[in-house]
Amino acid sequence: MNTLVWVLVGVFAYSFVAFFLKSRGILPSSVRVQGPLTTLHTKRGRDFLNWLAGPKRFWRAWSNIGVGITLVVMIGTFALLLFQGLSILQNPPAPTQVNQPRNFLVIPGVNDFLPLSVAPEIVFGLLVGLVVHEGGHGLLCRVEGIDIESMGLVFLTVIPVGAFVEPDEESQRAADRGGRTRMFAAGVTNNFAVTVVAFALLFGPVIGAVGVAPGMAVQGTFDGSPASAAGIGSGDRILSVAGENVSTEGELDAVLSATDDRTVEARVDRGGGPTTVSVDRQLVVVGSVGGNPANLTVSNDDDPITVSAVNGTQVFTRAGFQAAAGDSTMARLSTSRGVVTIPIGAYITQVAPDGPLAEAGAPTNGTLIVTGFDGERVTSSTDLNTLLDGTDPGQEVEVRARVDGNEEVYAVTLGENPRDGNGFLGVNIFPGTSGLVLTDFGARSYPAGTYLSLLGGEGGASPVNVVDSPLGLVYVALILPLASVILGIPNFPGFTPTVTNFYVVQGPLSALGDGVFVLANLLFWTAWINLQLGLFNCIPGYPLDGGRILRTGTEAVVSRLPVESPHALVRTVTTSIGLVMLASLVLLIFGPTLLN
Template identity: 70%
Template sequence: MNTLLWVLVGVLVYSLVAKALQIRGYLPDAVRLQGPIATIHTRRGRALLTRLARPKRFWRAYSNVGVGVALVIMAGMFFLLLFQAVTILRNPPAPSAVNQPQNFLVVPGVNDFLPLAVAPEIVFGLLLGLVVHEGGHGLLCRVEDIDIESMGVVFLALIPVGAFVEPDEESQREADRGGRTRMFAAGVTNNFVLTAVAFALLFGPVVGAVGVAPGVAVDGAYEGSPADVAGIENGDRITSVAGTAVGTEADMDDALLAAENRTVSVELNGERTVRVERSLVVVGSVAGNPANVSVESGSDPIRVTAVNGTPVNTREEFRAATVDSEFARIETTAGDAVVPVGAYVTRVASNGPLANATAPTNASLIVTEIDGKRVTSSDSLSRVLDQYDEGARVPVRAYVDGEFRTYDVRLGENPRDGRGFLGVDIFPGTSGLLVTDFGVRSYPAGTYLELLGGDAGDGTASPFSGLTDSPLSLVYVALVLPLASVVLGIPNFPGFTPAVTNFYVVQGPLAPLGDGVFILANTLFWAAWVNLQLGLFNCIPGYPLDGGRILRMGAEAVVSRLPVGDPARVVRTITTGIGLTMLASLVLMIFGPQLLS
């Protein structure tokens, strides 16, 4: 049984038990049940809202701005959901982690992108969002002299999923249409304001107090690799290799290549040292690689034992054994193969420099030489290209469709650093095989900090340069960071969880707070994330959401000015039609990929 099924079974059991307790009179009158939904009603707090509502002119002006924002977002949500639904109907996407039904729920542990480690912050953000949302409705009720029947909290089983303010129906009918519209818009307005405040604090003083700790952050070690055998694991920082201090992955790579001995000492976290006995392991492969080697999860590691009969244990030994010959016999524990040795190109951009030199865009290539300089791997390809500027003309030799060809290429500009650029996608490693003599996966700690408006601190060019140049782009990036593996191509970022705080240091005026800065950052991040989701969702123009209620008020205002015989029926037709369209669009977004693909 999967997680979602267990959740559904738990909700069913809860519903039966709660109903039995209600029938036997064990639940107070303030608790009302509708299946798995429980609402707790109270009249307390009305006097406080009345006092807060006294500057009525201010609150009306505030809510008028909110109505304008809500109307714009309502229109955007309508067209976005409609467009997504039509797209799914025309070209159903293949089921993936993003479009699994459980991943539309903001429930840590159930949603694959929301780990349990950040459950307290997400629940706090949800509760805060519900309080300010319904508090906005209640406050504007009193501003518009609408009586409040009761207030309370909504639970799905034992999880708080909503709050409510129940206006007195007769008092609400007596209020003018503008007052009711402001009251309905007040909740989403408060959510958006809270989002803006939380993001402003996060992107400003809080992220500014976080720096990247020295060393290479380790996301994990490949199973069976030398690093894995030596006990290097997720959360470690490599601070030196063979006595050489390292601050970036490039530093670590250079130190490993320069180390002459097979066994190297590696300092972790600036505290302890482990000894790593290097050996060449294939930890990744591309389909169709010339060695016909496939790396599968859970299988025994594939080791490279010799090249052209010469035993090899390190990448430098592998390079030395292949630098003088474009073909080599590679002996592995999975078998031997004679392959062209070079950088494996998985895609040639149709308008890129290599394609403009008549290289095919529908075939795999292995680049073996540039301007007479031998290329044995993706790393050596990068090093060679770094020696040239944009516009340089160089001969590029590649193995294509069973033969060697040479292309006269005018290099383009690398968007990251302005150096030479071929316009290709490269599989890391050699000839379609990711071969390592060490075996750690680095964690992009500096990249995450930079995407949140901080300073990466290592001086390297960011792969996302320009993506965070404005406040709106920072907000967009923060929204997609939990889905970073899908949107940005880097591991998902749930926040500064205990698993990654070793990669950062606290500095500046907030340094006395220590790890409390990480807790504050997580709280602000998820409070902003959840409140923005709440605000956007409630702006969908469908009943019973706030967007649907505002739509009704707007339709009534327009239809009342038209010469129609039954305005109530016209309004009902408009709101019902739009609401059903939104409901159908949401159902298609959630279940369409599974049902139609």
């Protein structure tokens, strides 16, 4: 059974036991149970809130700032949810991993983007968020003279999912409208304040104390690959191969391409110091595109596909593959699934209809494999990309290609690549050779330096250019758990034990050792959770804080209008907006699944 099923079984079992204890009168009066929800009530802490509420002028000024921020965010969330709801209703997007209903739950192990390894940090951030949120409500209750019936925590089974402050209803109604508004906005204000403080500490001294360790960080290895057979795996760092130091996947490929040795020595650090392993190289197909001329499909359920010979010559490496293929555009491959004869070149998955290659007469559909470019032989996507990097916009080149089995030649005037300003062919290129991704090593790199750069540290190139501003850093930190969808790199759950070997602690905080990673994780997830709590509670719908502020604001406006039934009008406005928000949320969560 999957994780979600186990969670549901656990929730049902807890509900049954809780109902049994409640029916027998075993639970104390401070504990109340309703299904899987349990609330713990207490009157303790009211004296502390009375003391803390002493500087009333300061707290009112603080909450007035929060009211302004909350109103701006309320309007933004209303507009965003309304726009998203209408967009989904008019043009339902296809269900993807991102819009699966379970991924709207902040539950590690259930949410695909929140692994169980970060559960302690998320729970910590959630507890901090709940305490400061409800503590803000309780504090402003005392500042505004509103009595408190009780305070406590809300648990979904044994997981804290909320906190509450129960103001005295009569006392709350007696308070002025401005006081109630400040009280409702206090929780959101505190969540945003915690977010700012946590991000400031994270982006400042903590990330400044983290550097990238030498070597190529290994995210993982392909099943059946030589690296996997040699014991290299996730969390390792490859320091050198064949006597040459490497720090990136590109450097590793360059070293491997420069030698045709069947066996190479690799120095690997698994966290306990360097060790040397021998890697027996073998050509393995680790990826494929549908419709490739070899008609090979890579599947996790099947045995690895190996390539043992090209044109009758035994090969073990990509360098040997290219040498055996020679200048001929066709080659005979001996694979573990049989012998095939295919064109050797860069496989084009899409030709842009208005791109330079299409304008030169190339078809926009069918199988197209580029075998030559500007007089140079092309055997792989790497060859074609390297040649394109050396061209300029407007340059005229000759492109040779196999199109549905026929040899074609096109005279192409290159356009301008918007990414780097080089020549542009107007095509999408599948990595590898002829629609097959071949490797003679099989280690995949982890972008350790990229993550550090995205968090404001010194780690190398960044895929986005917004990290130079504080707001840009916050935006990047928020999307890192979904990096595979938005940035095209693996999701970043934090400095978990599987990746700490890729980093070193330096500077004044080096005395903390690995404690820096623990601190970074706590700050990252505390900021992330508190921002989510603040934004969610700003939605203008009851019983969220945004809905309560909407009511007090509507009352303030309606009180100045010449209407006979102001309470009815207030109820109509707030209920209508609340229902619109509810419908928008339902469409956002369930729309892609239900409407397709």
